[in-house]
Amino acid sequence: MSAASDNRWFGDLLLSWYAENGRQLPWRETHDPYKIWISEVVLQQTRVEQGLPYYLRLTNRFPTVADLAEAKEDEVLKYWQGLGYYSRARNLHAAAKHVCNNLNGHMPATYEGLKALKGVGDYTAADIAALAYGLPHAAIDGNGYRVLARVFGINTPIDSTQGKKEFARLGAELVSTDNPGNFNQGLMDLGATICTPQNPQCDNCPLSGKCYALANKQWQQLPVKEKKTKVHDRYFYYFQITLPDGRIIANQRKGKDIWTGLFDFPMIENATELEQKDLFAGKDFKALRKRMKGLSVVKEGKSIKHQLSHQTLHATLFFCTATAATLKDCEQAVTAGEFDELAIPRLIELLREKEDP
Numbered sequence: 001m002s003a004a005s006d007n008r009w010f011g012d013l014l015l016s017w018y019a020e021n022g023r024q025l026p027w028r029e030t031h032d033p034y035k036i037w038i039s040e041v042v043l044q045q046t047r048v049e050q051g052l053p054y055y056l057r058l059t060n061r062f063p064t065v066a067d068l069a070e071a072k073e074d075e076v077l078k079y080w081q082g083l084g085y086y087s088r089a090r091n092l093h094a095a096a097k098h099v100c101n102n103l104n105g106h107m108p109a110t111y112e113g114l115k116a117l118k119g120v121g122d123y124t125a126a127d128i129a130a131l132a133y134g135l136p137h138a139a140i141d142g143n144g145y146r147v148l149a150r151v152f153g154i155n156t157p158i159d160s161t162q163g164k165k166e167f168a169r170l171g172a173e174l175v176s177t178d179n180p181g182n183f184n185q186g187l188m189d190l191g192a193t194i195c196t197p198q199n200p201q202c203d204n205c206p207l208s209g210k211c212y213a214l215a216n217k218q219w220q221q222l223p224v225k226e227k228k229t230k231v232h233d234r235y236f237y238y239f240q241i242t243l244p245d246g247r248i249i250a251n252q253r254k255g256k257d258i259w260t261g262l263f264d265f266p267m268i269e270n271a272t273e274l275e276q277k278d279l280f281a282g283k284d285f286k287a288l289r290k291r292m293k294g295l296s297v298v299k300e301g302k303s304i305k306h307q308l309s310h311q312t313l314h315a316t317l318f319f320c321t322a323t324a325a326t327l328k329d330c331e332q333a334v335t336a337g338e339f340d341e342l343a344i345p346r347l348i349e350l351l352r353e354k355e356d357p
């Protein structure tokens, strides 16, 4: 008997569980590779409940790949606002343009073709290939790694090269050739709702009769991860500067840092927390003062701690006035209404929600 037929129970149990318990989601009702692609990109690093409204808004405004390709990047980012990891939106937009400019507007119909699109990795390519085209590719996300590591008792770290190969091999062996799309979605749902990181509901799990972790009381030890993610602190001091005509100065973020292309305010960053007197006595504030004539700090807003995946941001917003400004290329003076139309990071939204001058 082949290894694949040995393990057929896995796909059978998973698919019957999914038929009864799978969550109904709009991208599961379609075979449109473009819409499935949008859902994949939205759901990277994002829970389904949080991502669903974004999926609906994006596919409503950009119903086809051509609509997305024709949009301005600022608009795409505005629709993405609040989801974080903005490089996903920029890659999606660039890839949509590539599809329209170089592939006659047709989404690639193979795993390899999909993977060649900007921002599309193994998982996304496999899931689109399976859901849209019925191709037998296993898409294993964090949920899938957890389920497989526990059921088969795999100790190889899931974030190691060897682990990735081992899980990919197992996935290829297990994936249903009849219904690879439902197999992948089922694996994800089972991990998200039953085989959760803490307190898995083994009593309700279709795989409990075959599960290594349950039989050996190992669910807390599996899956294994090699690297601990390091989180570092950053201190942002923002200045919302109002000019005599009521306009405020917006800064468009450039470079390779977080939030490229989004708008915030002129700011000073420091690696450690600064006392207010040290902030205002420092060279960065002096440089700001030189560009902002008559700069006066009217009020200090409250400080916010904002968690990103690898960074903890400690941000404070100062409300200021200035009589005139020499703007950098990345800055522009806008009305409050115009500022609201710009794509801004969630942190700026929170800072502004908390405080009005």
Ligand code: SF4
Pocket (backbone or CB within 6 Å): 147, 150, 151, 194, 195, 196, 200, 201, 202, 203, 205, 206, 207, 208, 209, 211, 212, 213, 214, 219
């Ligand atoms: S039996 Fe428990 S540990 Fe094993 S796969 Fe199911 S939920 Fe996870």
